[in-house]
Amino acid sequence: MSEFKDIGLNDPENKRALSANSDMDKLTDDFQDADFKGGTLSLSQDQDLLTNTSSMSNPSSVASTTPLAADSANANINGQTNLRNVPVRPHPSSRLVTEEDLRTFFAVRDGALENAAERCRPVVLENIDGELRGVWLLTEIDHWDNEKERLFFLTDHTLFSLKYDFIAQKLLEYKRYPLTQFDQVTIGELKYPEKSLMPPRNQNGIKCLWNQGQPLPILKNWNPWSREIPWITFTSHPLVCQEGGKKSAFDVNDFTRTFIQQIERKGTGNPEPPVTGEGAVKTCQVTYKPIIIENYAGLASAFHNANQFGFFKLHGRISF
Numbered sequence: 001m002s003e004f005k006d007i008g009l010n011d012p013e014n015k016r017a018l019s020a021n022s023d024m025d026k027l028t029d030d031f032q033d034a035d036f037k038g039g040t041l042s043l044s045q046d047q048d049l050l051t052n053t054s055s056m057s058n059p060s061s062v063a064s065t066t067p068l069a070a071d072s073a074n075a076n077i078n079g080q081t082n083l084r085n086v087p088v089r090p091h092p093s094s095r096l097v098t099e100e101d102l103r104t105f106f107a108v109r110d111g112a113l114e115n116a117a118e119r120c121r122p123v124v125l126e127n128i129d130g131e132l133r134g135v136w137l138l139t140e141i142d143h144w145d146n147e148k149e150r151l152f153f154l155t156d157h158t159l160f161s162l163k164y165d166f167i168a169q170k171l172l173e174y175k176r177y178p179l180t181q182f183d184q185v186t187i188g189e190l191k192y193p194e195k196s197l198m199p200p201r202n203q204n205g206i207k208c209l210w211n212q213g214q215p216l217p218i219l220k221n222w223n224p225w226s227r228e229i230p231w232i233t234f235t236s237h238p239l240v241c242q243e244g245g246k247k248s249a250f251d252v253n254d255f256t257r258t259f260i261q262q263i264e265r266k267g268t269g270n271p272e273p274p275v276t277g278e279g280a281v282k283t284c285q286v287t288y289k290p291i292i293i294e295n296y297a298g299l300a301s302a303f304h305n306a307n308q309f310g311f312f313k314l315h316g317r318i319s320f
Contacts, residue, residue, distance in 0.1 A: 108242065123153070136251075143231075158176050158177065161232065179266055184284065187291075188204065191290045
């Protein structure tokens with residue numbers, strides 16, 4: 001459904017070359033055969049952020065490079081500055097990630113992220129979604145606390161969540177979320193309930209909801225395969241721990257800064273609860289508080305996440 005941290009996609013030459021491919025007729029199940037004439041993507045090797053040097057002339061289009069704390073959490077909504085204190089959490093979670101483990105991710109290979117963004121670029125229809133503002137590879141957390149590797153596109157009007165196969169190098173599926181669909185955005189530390197047996201995550205995250213505060217029906221909540229969950233939760237990708245200059249592409253804090261800027265720019269951010277009712281204008285409430293993950297003793301999700309089955313990486317002799 002969502003100015004962005006560009007990795008070269010917004011370069012004038014690239015945009016002219018790629019926009020022709022954004023027609024609905026170009027959308028197919030497999031974008032491997034899409035023809036991208038003249039468009040190339042590049043990740044900045046000179047700094048820690050993925051930046052579009054041509055956009056530096058427009059400071060409002062570039063996210064702050066400081067951590068998501070006092071500066072980045074100052075949501076300027078409806079012309080008012082609201083100071084929030086969101087502590088920056090270490091990356092990744094409580095699991096120890098070694099350099100050897102990081103090398104098992106297919107997304108860490110040279111050019112993997114640029115190639116994925118280029119192959120998936122046709123899903124963005126500029127006449128509907130607007131310009132592409134940023135590309136990130138993050139970890140999505142479903143309602144059963146299962147972690148999944150997802151590519152995120154943020155545009156003027158839409159947020160895309162894409163499942164991309166870094167092994168076969170093709171798009172498997174994607175979801176689009178119009179930014180106007182969100183009625184609440186929560187930013188903060190990921191936490192389990194007090195009586196949960198799960199170890200602490202020690203991660204920041206962001207949760208976007210569109211259920212107007214209504215509880216999730218029991219049948220949906222207890223169905224691990226339900227695809228009609230009225231929220232999306234995500235955090236940083238494990239590759240944010242790597243040494244080098246590409247960390248921001250895997251950092252949920254970096255995404256959050258750009259996302260909130262986009263919400264504010266559209267005028268959908270509001271510190272008050274969303275207005276509902278017939279004929280009312282829908283607004284988005286941005287809050288800064290812990291994000292509770294309802295998992296008390298989920299052995300299945302614990303096993304799934306510990307082995308990182310939701311990521312495209314080497315799993316011994318088996319890859320998922």
